[in-house]
Amino acid sequence: MTAVIIDGKGFAERLRGRIGTLAAQFEEQAGRKAGLAVVLVGEDPASQVYVRGKHRATVGAGMESFEHRLAADTSQADLLALVERLNADDAVDGILVQLPLPDHLDEQAVIAAIAPEKDVDGFHVINAGRLATGGTGFVPCTPYGCIMLLRDRLGDLSGMDAVVIGRSNIVGKPMAQLLLGENCTVTIAHSRTKDLPAVVGRADIVVAAVGRPEMVKGEWLKDGATVIDVGINRVAASEEGKTRLVGDVDFGGASERAGAITPVPGGVGPMTIAVLLRNTLVSAFRREGLELDESAL
Numbered sequence: 279m280t281a282v283i284i285d286g287k288g289f290a291e292r293l294r295g296r297i298g299t300l301a302a303q304f305e306e307q308a309g310r311k312a313g314l315a316v317v318l319v320g321e322d323p324a325s326q327v328y329v330r331g332k333h334r335a336t337v338g339a340g341m342e343s344f345e346h347r348l349a350a351d352t353s354q355a356d357l358l359a360l361v362e363r364l365n366a367d368d369a370v371d372g373i374l375v376q377l378p379l380p381d382h383l384d385e386q387a388v389i390a391a392i393a394p395e396k397d398v399d400g401f402h403v404i405n406a407g408r409l410a411t412g413g414t415g416f417v418p419c420t421p422y423g424c425i426m427l428l429r430d431r432l433g434d435l436s437g438m439d440a441v442v443i444g445r446s447n448i449v450g451k452p453m454a455q456l457l458l459g460e461n462c463t464v465t466i467a468h469s470r471t472k473d474l475p476a477v478v479g480r481a482d483i484v485v486a487a488v489g490r491p492e493m494v495k496g497e498w499l500k501d502g503a504t505v506i507d508v509g510i511n512r513v514a515a516s517e518e519g520k521t522r523l524v525g526d527v528d529f530g531g532a533s534e535r536a537g538a539i540t541p542v543p544g545g546v547g548p549m550t551i552a553v554l555l556r557n558t559l560v561s562a563f564r565r566e567g568l569e570l571d572e573s574a575l
């Protein structure tokens with residue numbers, strides 16, 4: 279079988295188009311733009327790239343982007359004071375603190391300080407709890423993007439066997455909760471899982487969020503499985519001195535066995551920013567008490 283390539287880039291572009299239309303509608307009704315505040319502490323090069331991308335996408339969707347760049351030696355107290363100011367700022371609908379933070383800062387305490395109704399990353403324990411108990415909150419962007427791609431590809435996921443490889447708070451665990459919400463039978467695999475190939479081989483849906491280049495092999499997969507590759511790993515390219523991005527799945531081998539697969543790049547990655555914009559817009563409509571058909575997003 280030759281797998282269908284799941285075009286996350288195209289899907290994300292269409293989603294951003296719908297967000298742009300609704301952002302204009304929001305501005306007209308609320309008399310202001312929806313606003314996203316992004317806080318970057320220090321000069322981590324990868325984080326700078328992500329923050330620039332988020333700024334461009336936010337402005338591109340017709341929303342306000344508030345960037346706060348703080349020095350690497352910013353104190354916990356100063357960072358918490360900024361989060362408090364953003365919590366109280368009516369022009370700010372979403373707050374994102376770019377992770378990882380420098381070592382001297384307590385990430386959990388900073389996330390806990392964000393008002394849950396502005397926590398568009400969905401990392402606050404209140405939002406994690408709402409996801410686990412079926413309440414309405416914000417869901418972390420990457421796993422939500424994966425679910426959108428899966429629903430688009432497969433329709434009803436009810437009764438399917440799903441394996442999530444990875445159990446981080448930002449990808450693996452919320453991914454498993456979302457699949458459970460779709461009535462899948464969910465297995466969460468991790469570094470202590472015994473016989474991972476056998477576990478993967480039972481799955482109709484495989485989500486790989488490990489951070490190990492091309493670890494999941496094509497021959498592990500059940501014929502026709504749908505594979506969502508969350509991994510982003512930079513490896514040496516064949517050309518000397520150059521690098522390239524690969525996922526957690528051996529794309530070549532998996533494409534021969536899977537029914538459908540997301541590529542890296544161009545699969546899950548573009549969905550993450552699109553869902554961040556979605557969550558910010560949803561927050562804006564909720565905070566202004568304006569009606570929004572969230573299912574249209």
Ligand code: NDP
Pocket residue numbers: 420443444445446447448449450467468469470471474487488489490508509510511546547550
């Ligand atoms: P973490 O490092 O937080 O978690 C990795 C998980 O993989 C852990 O649960 C770990 O298990 C598990 N794991 C490690 N080695 C193995 C192994 N040999 N077999 C089975 N499981 C294993 O990573 P994240 O969840 O933050 O990210 C995962 C990947 O997704 C990374 O490549 C990251 O770059 C990418 N990513 C992509 C995003 C996007 O926008 N596309 C967004 C976020 C992340 P254990 O818990 O036992 O240690």
